[in-house]
Amino acid sequence: MYTRIILTLALAIPCLAIAGDDKSAEEIAKYREMVSDGNPAELDEMRGEELWKTAAGTKKASLEKCDLGKGAGVVKGVYAELPRYFADTKRVQDLESRLLTCMTTLQGIPEADITSKPFSTNNYKSDIEGLVAYVVGQSKGMKMAVSLKHPKEKEAYEIGKRIFFYRAGPYDFSCATCHSENGRRIRLQDLPNLTTNIGAQRAYTTWPAYRVSQGLFRSFQWRINDCFRQQRFPEPVFGSELTVALTLFLAANANDAVYDGPAIKR
Amino acid sequence: MKKIALLVMAMSSTIAFAANKDAALDAKALTVIQRDFRDKGIAKVDRVKQDQVQALCTQYRDHPPHALQDKLEKEQLAAVKYPADGKLMGDWKAGEKLAQSGRGLTWTDKEGDVVGGNCYNCHQLSPKEIAYGTIGPSLLHFGKMRGNTPDMQKYVYGRIYNAKAFNLCTNMPRFGHVGALTESQIKDLVALLLDPESLVNKE
Numbered sequence: 001m002y003t004r005i006i007l008t009l010a011l012a013i014p015c016l017a018i019a020g021d022d023k024s025a026e027e028i029a030k031y032r033e034m035v036s037d038g039n040p041a042e043l044d045e046m047r048g049e050e051l052w053k054t055a056a057g058t059k060k061a062s063l064e065k066c067d068l069g070k071g072a073g074v075v076k077g078v079y080a081e082l083p084r085y086f087a088d089t090k091r092v093q094d095l096e097s098r099l100l101t102c103m104t105t106l107q108g109i110p111e112a113d114i115t116s117k118p119f120s121t122n123n124y125k126s127d128i129e130g131l132v133a134y135v136v137g138q139s140k141g142m143k144m145a146v147s148l149k150h151p152k153e154k155e156a157y158e159i160g161k162r163i164f165f166y167r168a169g170p171y172d173f174s175c176a177t178c179h180s181e182n183g184r185r186i187r188l189q190d191l192p193n194l195t196t197n198i199g200a201q202r203a204y205t206t207w208p209a210y211r212v213s214q215g216l217f218r219s220f221q222w223r224i225n226d227c228f229r230q231q232r233f234p235e236p237v238f239g240s241e242l243t244v245a246l247t248l249f250l251a252a253n254a255n256d257a258v259y260d261g262p263a264i265k266r
Numbered sequence: 267m268k269k270i271a272l273l274v275m276a277m278s279s280t281i282a283f284a285a286n287k288d289a290a291l292d293a294k295a296l297t298v299i300q301r302d303f304r305d306k307g308i309a310k311v312d313r314v315k316q317d318q319v320q321a322l323c324t325q326y327r328d329h330p331p332h333a334l335q336d337k338l339e340k341e342q343l344a345a346v347k348y349p350a351d352g353k354l355m356g357d358w359k360a361g362e363k364l365a366q367s368g369r370g371l372t373w374t375d376k377e378g379d380v381v382g383g384n385c386y387n388c389h390q391l392s393p394k395e396i397a398y399g400t401i402g403p404s405l406l407h408f409g410k411m412r413g414n415t416p417d418m419q420k421y422v423y424g425r426i427y428n429a430k431a432f433n434l435c436t437n438m439p440r441f442g443h444v445g446a447l448t449e450s451q452i453k454d455l456v457a458l459l460l461d462p463e464s465l466v467n468k469e
Contacts, residue, residue, distance in 0.1 A: 155291070162295035165327060167320045169313045170371050170446060171439035172430070174324070178401065186387045186399040187368075232371045234313055235306035242302035245295075 025190060041133055041210040041262035044217040048134025051127055057107030066102035068095070068135065079139035080259045083248040085150040092156040094247045096221045097239035099131050118238045119222050122215070129208075132219045136208055139259045144205065146252040153248065156241075160249025163242060164194070169232040175246075178230075189266070194250060201257035204250050209265040217262065220247060309373035319430050328435035335434045343431035346424050346442070349449050354419040354456050361458030362465060364451055365391055371446060381446045383455055388438070391458065392465035401437055405459060409467040414460035422456045 052063045052075070068078040069086070083094040089101055096118070103109045120126045148154050167174040178186065179194040193199035208219045224243050228236050236243050303311045319338055322330050330338075348354070367382025369375060386395060388402035412418055425432055427442030441447040447455075458464050 155294070158291045159295045159298055162292065163299060165324060166295070166299060166314075166316075167324045168316050170444045172320055172323075173437075173439075176328075177437045181401075184400050186401065187397045191401075229309075229372045229374065232309065232313070234303040234309045234311045235373060237302045237304055240298075240302035242298050245298065 039210055039262065039264050041137075041208075041217050041264070044130050044133035044210070045137040045262070046134075047125070048130035048132065051130050052134055057103065057109040059106065059108035061106050061108075063099075063102055063106065063131070065106055066099070068098055068102075075135055075138045077139050077142050079136045079261075080142040080144050081146060083153075083156065083244050083251060084147055085152045090152075091241075092150075092152050092244055092248060094220070094239070094244045095132055095135060096128060096219060097244055099128055099135075100239050103128070115238045119219070119225070120216050129217055129219050129222070132208055133217050133262055136259075136261050140261065142259050144201070144251065144255045144257050144259055146248065146255055148252055156245040156248045157252055159241075160245035160247070163246050164249060171232050173231045173233075175227065175231070178227075194253070197253055197255075197257075200250050200253035204254035205257050205260045206263035206265070208261055209263040211265050213266055218265075306373040308371070308375060308377050319434060323435035326435075330434060339431055339434050342428050342434070342440075342443070343424065346427045346431060347449075348420065348423060349453065354416075354423045354453060355414075355461060356450060356453030356455075356457045358454065358457035358461040358464035358466075360451075361454035361456070362392060364447075364454060365458055366395070383441070383447065383451070384439070385455070393469065394465060405466065407467060409460040409462060409464065412460075414462070419456055419460060422459050423452060426452050426455050 055062050065072045067073075067086075067088075068075065069081055069084050070076075070078050079095060082098070083092050085092050086098065086101075091097075093101065100111065100114055103114055104111050114128055117124065118126055118128055120129050146153075148157055164175045164179075167177070175194065178184070178191050179199075182193045182196070182199070184191045184193075192203040194203060207223055208217065210217050221238060221243060224246060225236060225238075228234075299314055303314055305311055316324065319342065322334060322338065361383075364383040365385035367380075368384045368387050370379060370381030370384070375381075385391060385405075386398045388399045390398040390400075390404040390406050391408075393406060408422075409418075425438075426447070428440040429436045429438035430440050430443070439446065442449070442452055458466055461467065
């Protein structure tokens with residue numbers, strides 16, 4: 001499998017180099033086809049599975065007792081129903097903030113060790129991003145079914161919506177500036193309209209993703225983080241109520257679509 | 267009669283209830299926004315504090331009542347600082363370079379870095395640049411179609427300086443108003459749009 005992925009990548013890279021920085025959707029589609037039987041995210045999924053099953057932290061425990069919403073240790077299908085309310089923490093949590101709970105309580109890993117470097121770089125692999133790759137891969141092909149039944153889930157949706165439309169910063173941007181009309185783009189990058197179900201579905205069901213331009217697997221927390229950067233906002237706290245509410249707003253708008261991550265992106 | 271009165275009472279109390287709930291959620295969202303960001307590089311948390319324009323446009327989802335819109339647009343326009351020397355057109359080539367750059371003001375930019383215009387992120391301008399965004403209208407042939415009279419120059423300078431003076435809740439940033447672009451940079455951009463020699467207007 002490693003060799004297959006590396007081979008397809010080697011084949012694909014020259015065509016990307018020709019296409020340059022801004023690639024049309026067509027070129028990306030071609031690229032996707034080329035790597036369709038080997039998304040490099042599979043390597044992160046394998047790394048994540050290993051991390052899930054290996055004892056770690058001061059408590060020398062694996063994550064196999066971690067409850068991501070469907071009971072201790074269940075990974076299959078959980079991502080299609082996240083974020084959700086968790087009675088033990090009395091909070092709505094997305095995958096990353098829930099993993100954080102498990103890693104700190106079950107394994108005894110200090111929270112700051114995780115939150116100070118939650119995203120991978122070219123010379124650093126984040127454990128939590130690996131775990132994300134593993135968990136989301138186990139929901140591929142399942143229907144998005146984010147619950148809005150619990151009052152806290154309803155509240156998170158409403159708060160997330162308000163954050164989405166909140167204009168501020170030196171350029172007066174909100175998420176809606178870039179993501180509330182159909183068929184818009186920045187330079188050549190297509191912008192999904194995240195206020196419609198179809199737009200949210202297409203975007204949400206293909207994240208987290210392997211990003212070709214960065215050569216890295218990226219979590220949804222990373223996606224939100226980088227959009228706030230482009231919005232010229234300060235940095236959102238990793239796994240905070242703010243990021244979870246925004247994620248729930250988008251995830252619930254994507255309900256009923258089939259989850260298809262981790263995908264491959266520009 | 268009594269029935270109708272009761273009904274009206276019941277209806278208005280549901281409306282009041284909904285409004286209360288909305289206000290409570292607005293307040294909660296604001297608390298979360300004020301709490302869950304951290305300074306990073308040049309992007310400090312005070313950036314999430316809204317000015318009057320941002321607050322109003324957020325509140326009304328970019329469609330504020332006309333009277334309020336008029337009032338605030340007038341205030342924004344009154345604050346536009348036009349160049350003291352009265353010259354509004356600079357060098358269109360420098361303007362094109364600036365329009366190409368999307369750099370500036372993110373937490374990965376450094377204090378003192380030159381801020382780009384970001385124009386191609388949202389607008390078509392020169393026919394030579396095909397990698398243009400579509401959040402704003404095409405500005406191809408802008409000067410050719412609109413002329414470059416002193417009034418037109420003044421309008422374009424004002425638009426770039428503070429787009430909210432012309433359409434309060436537009437998606438276009440207020441480049442001069444917030445100090446992102448300098449007077450001479452804005453002049454260069456006016457030239458990019460209006461100079462007959464500019465690529466935007468040639469051919």
